[in-house]
Amino acid sequence: DESSVESLDYEVIENFAYWEEQAQRGKLYVWYYVVVKWFFALLIGIGTGLAAVFINLSVENFAGWKFELTFWLIQKSYVVGFLVYLLINLVLVYSSVCIITQFAPAAAGSGIPEIKGYLNGVDIHGILLFRTLIGKVFGSIGSVGGGLALGKEGPLVHTGACIASLLGQVTCGCAAGVAAAFRAPVGGVLFALEEVTSWWRSQLMWRVFFTSAVVAVVVRTAMGWCGSGICGHFGSGGFIIWDISGAQDDYSFEELLPMAVIGVIGGLLGALFNQLTFHIAYWRRNFLHKRGNRVKIYEACLVSLITSLISFGLPLLRKCTPCPEYDPKSGIECPRAPGMYGNYVNFYCSKDKEYNDLATLFFNTQDDAIRNLFSAKTSHEFSAQSLLTFLVMFYTLAVVTFGTAVPAGQFVPGIMIGSTYGRLVGIFVVNFYKKLNIEEGTYALLGAASFLGGSMRMTMSLCVIMVEITNNLKLLPLIMLVLLISKAVGDAFNEGLYEEQARLKNIPLLGSRPVYEMRRMTAKEACGRRVISFPRVVKVADVVSILQSNKHNGFPVIDHTRSGETLVIGLMLRSHLLVLLQSKADFQHSPLPSDSRGSRFIRHSLNEFVKPASSKGMSIDDIHLSSDDLEMYIDLAPFLNPSPYIVPEDMSLTKVYNLFRQLGLRHIFVVPRPSHVIGLITRKDLLIEE
Amino acid sequence: DESSVESLDYEVIENFAYWEEQAQRGKLYVWYYVVVKWFFALLIGIGTGLAAVFINLSVENFAGWKFELTFWLIQKSYVVGFLVYLLINLVLVYSSVCIITQFAPAAAGSGIPEIKGYLNGVDIHGILLFRTLIGKVFGSIGSVGGGLALGKEGPLVHTGACIASLLGQVTCGCAAGVAAAFRAPVGGVLFALEEVTSWWRSQLMWRVFFTSAVVAVVVRTAMGWCGSGICGHFGSGGFIIWDISGAQDDYSFEELLPMAVIGVIGGLLGALFNQLTFHIAYWRRNFLHKRGNRVKIYEACLVSLITSLISFGLPLLRKCTPCPEYDPKSGIECPRAPGMYGNYVNFYCSKDKEYNDLATLFFNTQDDAIRNLFSAKTSHEFSAQSLLTFLVMFYTLAVVTFGTAVPAGQFVPGIMIGSTYGRLVGIFVVNFYKKLNIEEGTYALLGAASFLGGSMRMTMSLCVIMVEITNNLKLLPLIMLVLLISKAVGDAFNEGLYEEQARLKNIPLLGSRPVYEMRRMTAKEACGRRVISFPRVVKVADVVSILQSNKHNGFPVIDHTRSGETLVIGLMLRSHLLVLLQSKADFQHSPLPSDSRGSRFIRHSLNEFVKPASSKGMSIDDIHLSSDDLEMYIDLAPFLNPSPYIVPEDMSLTKVYNLFRQLGLRHIFVVPRPSHVIGLITRKDLLIEE
Ligand SMILES: Nc1ncnc2c1ncn2[C@@H]1O[C@H](COP(=O)(O)OP(=O)(O)OP(=O)(O)O)[C@@H](O)[C@H]1O
Ligand SMILES: Nc1ncnc2c1ncn2[C@@H]1O[C@H](COP(=O)(O)OP(=O)(O)OP(=O)(O)O)[C@@H](O)[C@H]1O
Ligand SMILES: [Mg+2]
Ligand SMILES: [Mg+2]
CATH class of the missing domain: 1.10.3080.10 (Clc chloride channel)
Known part of the structure; x- marks a missing residue:
């Protein structure tokens, strides 16, 4: 069960591939990127709004027909009415549970703990798949329409997140889901802000709000359209809006x-x-x-x-x-x-x-x-x-x-x-x-x-x-x-x-503040004792055996300077190693490092190394290498993350925790105290005008 | 002018003093701390609410009397009416500008840029003093009552922040100010969240919201109380609430x-x-x-x-x-x-x-x-x-x-x-x-x-x-x-x-995201070249001359191991050095380090070193030392911050920026790449149960 949970990695890997990509892009790309993000936000809003309308429309109609039929029947016989009522509920619930068990097991439950986990930095296998989305939509129609003591709001949040995940913006989707469930755009944003996300970038807020508002408009438009009665029972009930503005608004x-x-x-x-x-x-x-x-x-x-x-x-x-x-x-x-x-x-x-x-x-x-x-x-x-x-x-x-x-x-x-x-x-x-x-x-x-x-x-x-x-x-x-x-x-x-x-569910959430005990612990005490690391140029056979021997997802890479001292040159991800092993394109015969970053010709498609890939679905056991391959070498330098965040060994764990949590990290290196300081960075150094 | 701006420091300095304090406190202190914080939040809410009521009451009454008198006069003569109107306005504005220029210069303007700066990490001299609070309250009564084309909302935010600053919670006060100005508690929280604070801890949110809601209750109670007319013109106007709920609420x-x-x-x-x-x-x-x-x-x-x-x-x-x-x-x-x-x-x-x-x-x-x-x-x-x-x-x-x-x-x-x-x-x-x-x-x-x-x-x-x-x-x-x-x-x-x-106003705000150019810069390129540092045991004369020779606020402290290698042991703040120099209690004759942290008897009151003191108001030139004193030594080890955050020299500035900004830092050490990795910290290592 534990293996289905994996940390997410939001680190920017400033390796050779990254610089190549940056060089190709230039400044205009930033604009393109912004436009795309906003367009996606719009799509997520529309998608979540429509999904919400669809779910509500179906639920209201199923429930409406059910009650209409039952009320009509009980005028004749309460027994017949009861049996029909019972049967309709049973069929709806049965169809829902079948969809879940046979087709989309990850769609069971509310989904909010999982989304919370995702935005806290842990990926639970299968939680944001398209299949889960489908299961969630149809499953919740059955379970809610079937009259069980549960609601459609949690599932709607999950639905929103699934839709958004297709476009890579889960936070937006989460807010959109709440906005759709309650027609509460501000509430949606705050929900995403308070309950779900662990680290929030303020530029995200406006976009999330935009998505929520789009949802509100979509839902309102749909309801206006259905107001004339063409949507059956939908329109009279559905979206939970209990307008009690006429009620008591003062208190003694x-x-x-x-x-x-x-x-x-x-x-x-x-x-x-x-x-x-x-x-x-x-x-x-x-x-x-x-x-x-x-x-x-x-x-x-x-x-x-x-x-x-x-x-x-x-x-x-x-x-x-x-x-x-x-x-x-x-x-x-x-x-x-x-x-x-x-x-x-x-x-x-x-x-x-x-x-x-x-x-x-x-x-x-x-x-x-x-x-x-x-x-x-x-x-x-x-x-x-x-x-x-x-x-x-x-x-x-x-x-x-x-x-x-x-x-x-x-x-x-x-x-x-x-x-x-x-x-x-x-x-x-x-x-x-x-x-x-x-x-x-x-x-x-x-x-x-x-x-x-x-x-x-x-x-x-x-x-x-x-x-x-x-x-x-x-x-x-x-x-x-x-x-x-x-x-x-x-x-x-x-x-x-x-x-x-x-x-x-074994989702390892990191709370917003470190626990009290961490004050008395140092970074060194917290981390595992024996570090498994790689040299810069490593034999393929060694890579395979190391990857097989443990389940770690990140490995320090150590190089030697000319004077023979060791030097940490970066962090290599398991997922990237797997890509390298699988493609074999970058294997080399010589155990010497290739000359320098720039001049070296990298045979691999670089795109795969710009972002931390997820090792999901790939395992070292799936990769088959010939004995010739195993005798080859790989130079890891162009692919590793050259500057992971580091902390000195005796920093207290509270500070490490804050670093980890606030920046949404996956790996931190614990290193010895430095021998000297090259410079100090203060606010003044960061005030660079665009 | 530049000298009036200083960075704020939110770092926890885990020095000897800190551990002493922690040891004395124990777990119960956390509860006490929480209760105090909430109580302060309540006080801030009440205070800001009352201040807002007072300002509104005064403004409404001054303006009300003014218009009443003028309307009464113009029925006889427009000239007399005009002169009286002009005179009243002039007197009000004159009194306002006199308060500002003579008494509280920092209270001029809206104050929001300064508060924004404060919560971004820069302290502008005088902006949160009690004197500024008084100036702001009375000054804005004059300027708003005097009919100028300006509002009382910005000043109210500043007022809230001043009140809150007395109790050490500026963010709460800022939200309270907005809540008071517009009677908009949710808007207040979001304002503090979006516009003002740079780094937000999610546990703060509920407290901020609580404060805003207290403000709303105070204001509402006061308005209810004044509804009967005992507050003069206040009650009929004032707090800007334009209830247009009866208006068009649909659109085509x-x-x-x-x-x-x-x-x-x-x-x-x-x-x-x-x-x-x-x-x-x-x-x-x-x-x-x-x-x-x-x-x-x-x-x-x-x-x-x-x-x-x-x-x-x-x-x-x-x-x-x-x-x-x-x-x-x-x-x-x-x-x-x-x-x-x-x-x-x-x-x-x-x-x-x-x-x-x-x-x-x-x-x-x-x-x-x-x-x-x-x-x-x-x-x-x-x-x-x-x-x-x-x-x-x-x-x-x-x-x-x-x-x-x-x-x-x-x-x-x-x-x-x-x-x-x-x-x-x-x-x-x-x-x-x-x-x-x-x-x-x-x-x-x-x-x-x-x-x-x-x-x-x-x-x-x-x-x-x-x-x-x-x-x-x-x-x-x-x-x-x-x-x-x-x-x-x-x-x-x-x-x-x-x-x-x-x-x-030369307030160096750090935006929420790094500028594009930072991607291509490394930490080493950004920071100043020659580092000014201290040895662990330093001669008083050297301290004085170094502090006089520059304006830096933080200095690395370098020690030697027995084998003769250098080792960075921490960061010493200028403000703490000044405290040491002024009290002279910890001067010693021997140039050797005192034995160990624990056994050494520190003569100084430790409280001053637990938190980063502000050097405001104290300068090296104000400290007078005899020539005997100058020959003495100080061992800095018990007072320094032993674990400032560090970054390797070739980390890109974007990453450094995120670290600085997200954690609200004041100093980061740029250090050489480490020679080896002692351990890795991952999510699993931080999952410590309370
Ligand atoms: N290269 C390594 N060498 C030695 N110990 C490691 C190494 N990488 C991780 N560890 C330790 O092993 C434990 C689990 O590591 P692992 O990489 O599986 O991280 P995790 O917390 O499970 O997160 P993830 O979801 O990334 O797997 C942690 O306690 C960590 O300190
Ligand atoms: N001990 C030091 N040795 C060398 N250069 C330093 C040192 N401390 C700071 N600097 C450099 O001097 C410049 C200004 O430093 P200063 O300490 O005044 O910081 P600042 O950005 O003005 O913030 P503050 O408000 O803390 O003064 C920065 O560019 C910084 O890199
Ligand atoms: Mg793991
Ligand atoms: Mg300075």
């Missing part, structure tokens, strides 16, 4: 206490969620899923059956509530018209003027359920008992569903859970502070924020996303307060959801 | 063309603004202001007189326009009630049902003028002729005012200019596309964004600020489009306003 100081309580609940439930999912995922990974794909399929189908049973069965047990009087100001009908989206679902009620509050939550798409929970001017729509039942059941379902072999996001389930207990608190507040103008929906929103904060531990990006999806800037300070508390409470127990999952 | 594709035109105009006018202000400021700096403070005072007073004359005189020349019919939907009265804020100012009009459109813009606080320009449902309020007149006059005033010795921001003038031509374009669009639902106010908003984009070249933060101040998320893609164009157009001509001004 008495309310801060219940809001703080929501924050604490969010922290506790969120941390519990992380803990439970960690253990279950651990068990799944190490026992259940080891038994093969068939078990994964059975498992997903079983979860689908349970989910259908609960979401259909529980509302049946619930007594209906009489409708409130019609309030022309809010314009909300009770019960809602058949085949429509909205509050007050009439389900298994005997009389006409009744509704089933549990069905309003359960027997609905998640987006609609959340919209109902967030809705203003609907106090007393939900009884505390129903909310509590729903909370417990849905929380359990979300925990159990997490980790099945289907594409699954945790945003929407998190919002569901959070807004349920938020509304529950809201009910008590409304009862308690009778005279205040309080909306239960506001509390539901704060609950949602608190649960996400307690589980994912995102801060600023989450805050902005919540503001953007609810389109209400005035709630910002309240959301902040709640997030601050829930994150602090959650942090007391465990790490964030994505970090936990990354740990489970 | 035909409109994209005029919007692009606005972007181009913004780019051109913005670049022109930067160019003109650069030249005028250059002239001021090198000729006018060299003549002393009296000239500065005369200049500011003259500018005030001209501004008063134009803003009172020009509307007089303008014929009044008959009022439009009263529209109960918009609820806007014409002419506005006396003593009120609003559209349709009746100024020098003969009849009752008339208003003066030029006075509506000119004879008003800037905030109100902008509110009028942004207002929806008021098509045809302004004639094209008036807008053009206003644009030309105000643009000229803004250029001339920029650089006078008063606190001055460029945000609000920029918004004024931009929204004027934006509305002008809007008028044509409304006439041209008659059937569409178009609001001139929307175009004014886009114009404002375009001018700021064309001048300041900020992108994402500006976008978010515009969205937050107009409280309308739906315009985001349009604002983006306009900004993208105006920034691109502006970039074709010159740098952003703040970069230009920083250049003028």
Whole structure:
């Protein structure tokens, strides 16, 4: 498993090949490069936007047909309705899990831990393939349409990243995914900034923002186009926008206490969620899923059956509530018209003027359920008992569903859970502070924020996303307060959801700051003892045996000066060595170095050595060399990276860590203290005018 | 002048003192440290919020009284009204310029270039003193209240930074300032992120956001408290919030063309603004202001007189326009009630049902003028002729005012200019596309964004600020489009306003990416040739003479091993040497190194050597040593930084630049290539669990 993880290398290798390329390019190339990057950003935006529209359109239509059919059937028979409902869900989930297990195993789960890993500097095999993209798109249509307790937001982020990876800009894609999922361009950028990328170049920001905005425009255009009804059920629901700008936008100081309580609940439930999912995922990974794909399929189908049973069965047990009087100001009908989206679902009620509050939550798409929970001017729509039942059941379902072999996001389930207990608190507040103008929906929103904060531990990006999806800037300070508390409470127990999952998947994330112990360690203590290095001109047989004897990916190259002293001349990557071995073009008979860089004729296509190639898919065992070849030599000088970053042996590990992390490195050489200083570089030396 | 600029040093100096301190602290200290930091963040938020409220309250009241009095007087005599108006403005500006010239010279201008410099790693003398804070607060009340063509936003950012600097967290303060100026917490964070800081630690982000949100809460609370009218004129105007959420929030594709035109105009006018202000400021700096403070005072007073004359005189020349019919939907009265804020100012009009459109813009606080320009449902309020007149006059005033010795921001003038031509374009669009639902106010908003984009070249933060101040998320893609164009157009001509001004002020900013030429240079070529270094044990007389002979701030320290080879043992800072020389406590008679770090008793208080001290205010010439002292020795080993970052001599300057810039360094040692590699550090070596 470990072998599927490999570090990424962003180093510029200033070797002979690089200088050749630079010489050919000249300054105009920079412009060309900029234009291409922006064009790619545009493409990523459009691509991610369209993918998001496609997923939403499909999900909404599948779910829409499903509910329409079921509602039509239950007017005749609840048993038939239930069976059909169960069957449709099962088919959708089955198709999803089949796509994942048979076609694109890397597309299971949310994908965010993997993307996080990628942008932290580790490549997980298969995570950004085209195949994964396809699997993710179609798989998430099945799993979300099939009514499981999961969302399509995580998968959308992964989808965006896959699309962007085709064009080499994963960060852009990640932001685009969030922007598409929530129609929140600013939130998308902040998400990429805060949660995902480890090292950020400020010139990247504007481009990422541009991509997010393109996504927003694409999505808006598509929705405008579908507004007339030509897209079936899409247009009325879908993209999660809970516009509660009409809701309570002021608050009094008495309310801060219940809001703080929501924050604490969010922290506790969120941390519990992380803990439970960690253990279950651990068990799944190490026992259940080891038994093969068939078990994964059975498992997903079983979860689908349970989910259908609960979401259909529980509302049946619930007594209906009489409708409130019609309030022309809010314009909300009770019960809602058949085949429509909205509050007050009439389900298994005997009389006409009744509704089933549990069905309003359960027997609905998640987006609609959340919209109902967030809705203003609907106090007393939900009884505390129903909310509590729903909370417990849905929380359990979300925990159990997490980790099945289907594409699954945790945003929407998190919002569901959070807004349920938020509304529950809201009910008590409304009862308690009778005279205040309080909306239960506001509390539901704060609950949602608190649960996400307690589980994912995102801060600023989450805050902005919540503001953007609810389109209400005035709630910002309240959301902040709640997030601050829930994150602090959650942090007391465990790490964030994505970090936990990354740990489970053996993705070695480097945190943003060095751990405390590093202060007392030196670079020398941290690194391995015996260095495996190459001489400048090396026998092919030696290369082969060294590469076979270990799994290291970088090797120092040592040369001798004329006076016989040794000198480190650079770093040779395993991947480049493999290219050299495979092509054989640069083998030479003489064990002497070729004359000088420039004059030497390099037979190899240089392009391969400009960038650190990934050794993915190539291994030393795949290369077959004749015994003649093995007797030849290679001069490594033109291909190596002549100036890797170096640190003196007794530098503390904190400083090394900062260097490694801030510059996104893969290898650092630990060297002895220098004998003298050739010069000092200060700010003044770097102030070179263009 | 150059000597007032000094680099900042964020290096951790892992010397003996540091280890002592670490040993004393232990792990609990980390918690204490975190709590203190958050508490400080809270304080900064509250402080900046209160400062902003105080400035706004004062400005609004001064301006309110001024206009009230003038309006009351002109009902009797326009001449008397004019004289009083002129006099009040003059007094306010005079007091402002006196505060600046006599008391806090560093508080002149916007302060943003200096803060930018600070966070880029250069300390400009006096820029963050308490005295500067006071000067900034009171000075900007005078200059803004006095009706000059400048804003209070830049000064507020500086104010925030000063407050934060007292507690050692300038970045937080900078974000808080923006948040306070625009009531835009997210925009504040992004501003700090994008425009100001050069190196960002992701753990900082949440704290910065927290501070911004605290500011938002403080400001909101104060405004709520003043809502009842107890704060005089404050509450009705002030904090720039132009809520146009009722305005056009949809757009058709035909409109994209005029919007692009606005972007181009913004780019051109913005670049022109930067160019003109650069030249005028250059002239001021090198000729006018060299003549002393009296000239500065005369200049500011003259500018005030001209501004008063134009803003009172020009509307007089303008014929009044008959009022439009009263529209109960918009609820806007014409002419506005006396003593009120609003559209349709009746100024020098003969009849009752008339208003003066030029006075509506000119004879008003800037905030109100902008509110009028942004207002929806008021098509045809302004004639094209008036807008053009206003644009030309105000643009000229803004250029001339920029650089006078008063606190001055460029945000609000920029918004004024931009929204004027934006509305002008809007008028044509409304006439041209008659059937569409178009609001001139929307175009004014886009114009404002375009001018700021064309001048300041900020992108994402500006976008978010515009969205937050107009409280309308739906315009985001349009604002983006306009900004993208105006920034691109502006970039074709010159740098952003703040970069230009920083250049003028000799603030050596390091851009976010290395310039192209650096690719072809090596570290050795960039640094100075002859290194001035110290031996480990050095004679005091030598220290003095070396420090006197140059202005360098860091010196390598070279020791000899037993076998006689040289060895670089660290970097000694000038500031630390000065401390040693001044206290004399660590002088020793023997020229031999003291035994070892640990056993040696250091007489000096170690605290001074843990952090890189600033040599500000201390110079080698201030230190007086007896001839006995000069014969003594100092062992530098316990005080130096044992592991500065090093680069091999032939590393390309691009890589050195990235190292310097990303880690926020002050000194890098250029050393010879190492003779061998002791070990390699990879990701695996840094994965140490806490
Ligand atoms: N050439 C080498 N000689 C000796 N030890 C090495 C060498 N290269 C790496 N090491 C050590 O071996 C361990 C693993 O090295 P490896 O190259 O596999 O790096 P890694 O952390 O797994 O990252 P990557 O994803 O690049 O493989 C590290 O502890 C490192 O210090
Ligand atoms: N000890 C030294 N020996 C020789 N040259 C040095 C030394 N220190 C610095 N220099 C060179 O002198 C020039 C100016 O050095 P200085 O120390 O003043 O740095 P600076 O860029 O002005 O930044 P600072 O704000 O720290 O002074 C730089 O070009 C640098 O390469
Ligand atoms: Mg490895
Ligand atoms: Mg200097």
